[in-house]
Amino acid sequence: MLGPVYKKGGYPPRRHRLRPGRHEAQPELAAGFRISSIPTLMAVRDRxxxxxxxxxxxxxxxxxxxxxxxxxxxxxxxxQATAGTMERS
Known part of the structure; x- marks a missing residue:
């Protein structure tokens, strides 16, 4: 689980936020982000x-x-995203 690793790291709460998604309750969210494995960590910056x-x-x-x-x-x-050349991790 990511939560204990995240908390152990002591990351500043205003700088980094860990938000669990509920794929069972929000299947459209999981589908929209193409989540196929649980857990999945997504890093989002500036939307x-x-x-x-x-x-x-x-x-x-x-x-x-x-x-x-x-x-x-x-x-x-x-x-890069606009040009369609963004590398996937």
């Missing part, structure tokens, strides 16, 4: 999905992912 990771993450993998999200140049990400 843009930056990555989707099925399964659990180790503390080190979560830290690396957060570092990549922080470092993302959102203008470049939006430009």
């Amino acid at each position: 843009t999905v930056l990555c989707t990771e099925p399964g659990g993450l180790s503390p080190q993998a979560l830290e690396e992912l957060i570092g990549k999200i922080r470092a993302a140049e959102m203008d470049d990400v939006r430009r």
Whole structure:
């Protein structure tokens, strides 16, 4: 489960938010995001999905992912998404 790993990392609550989705109660949400595995971690910044990771993450993998999200140049990400060349993780 991601929750204990997230809490153990001591991430600032205003900077990072962990929100569980209820795929059984909201199947349209799961379908809209093409979630096919539970659990699935989605990283969203500025209303843009930056990555989707099925399964659990180790503390080190979560830290690396957060570092990549922080470092993302959102203008470049939006430009790539518009051009249809955005790499999938």
